Amino acid sequence: MASNLVFKLFRPPVFTHLTSLRVAANAVAVTRKCSSGSPPEKVSRYPVPNRKDLPFDMLELMEEVEEKGGFLPNVFKALSHRPGEFRAFFSYYNELMNKETGGLTKADRELIVVATSIHNKCLYCVVSHSALHRIYSRKPTLADQVVVNYKNADLTPREIAMLDFAMAVCRSDTITEQHFESLEEVGFDREDAWDIAAIAAFFAMSNRLAHLADMRPNVEFYNMGRIPRDKSKRKPGDES
Numbered sequence: 001m002a003s004n005l006v007f008k009l010f011r012p013p014v015f016t017h018l019t020s021l022r023v024a025a026n027a028v029a030v031t032r033k034c035s036s037g038s039p040p041e042k043v044s045r046y047p048v049p050n051r052k053d054l055p056f057d058m059l060e061l062m063e064e065v066e067e068k069g070g071f072l073p074n075v076f077k078a079l080s081h082r083p084g085e086f087r088a089f090f091s092y093y094n095e096l097m098n099k100e101t102g103g104l105t106k107a108d109r110e111l112i113v114v115a116t117s118i119h120n121k122c123l124y125c126v127v128s129h130s131a132l133h134r135i136y137s138r139k140p141t142l143a144d145q146v147v148v149n150y151k152n153a154d155l156t157p158r159e160i161a162m163l164d165f166a167m168a169v170c171r172s173d174t175i176t177e178q179h180f181e182s183l184e185e186v187g188f189d190r191e192d193a194w195d196i197a198a199i200a201a202f203f204a205m206s207n208r209l210a211h212l213a214d215m216r217p218n219v220e221f222y223n224m225g226r227i228p229r230d231k232s233k234r235k236p237g238d239e240s
Contacts, residue, residue, distance in 0.1 A: 044078040044213040107137035122207035127217035134225025
């Protein structure tokens with residue numbers, strides 16, 4: 001069960017891209033270890049349990065994510081402080097962000113997280129989900145534009161309508177029929193509207209937990225997806 005969850009959380013092409021960046025991530029880790037007097041990486045103001053003390057299903061999930069991606073995102077470490085909430089969080093995350101139905105792409109979903117997390121001033125989610133957006137969209141600069149002002153970013157009318165609706169939910173605006181009509185004009189239906197709203201609402205909660213814990217993004221996230229892969233160096237069986 002844990003393996004299935006991991007696969008859905010970080011399925012290809014994310015596995016492929018994370019693997020291609022593993023060397024860079026390892027280089028960062030080595031540099032850290034060699035820097036005399038450098039402080040340990042900050043993860044959370046709450047205690048992070050020792051892995052040997054974690055329930056098996058959580059440990060299996062974390063080890064597989066780390067093995068596939070080359071590093072373990074700090075959200076796994078921070079939320080392991082409360083195992084029941086850890087399981088509930090990643091179960092709902094998986095439902096929202098990795099579903100195969102509906103009109104939202106994975107890049108769309110990540111863009112919603114980036115835009116609403118900016119409003120909520122969540123460093124962790126802005127940095128980590130900008131990285132995932134770069135990977136899914138293969139657009140290395142678009143998330144950076146959205147971070148500054150999505151209204152001036154190189155977005156399609158469809159993406160702007162999507163983010164307008166997400167931001168209305170994020171701000172707790174009164175939702176009217178006009179909001180749904182604006183989505184329908186660019187091809188979204190009422191079920192897509194639910195998905196957009198649910199992502200905005202879920203990450204509003206996530207953003208606030210990150211504030212509470214003072215959770216910091218892994219340094220590996222900052223460069224993910226910025227440099228196109230060198231296809232000449234692909235291993236046999238790698239996806240493009």
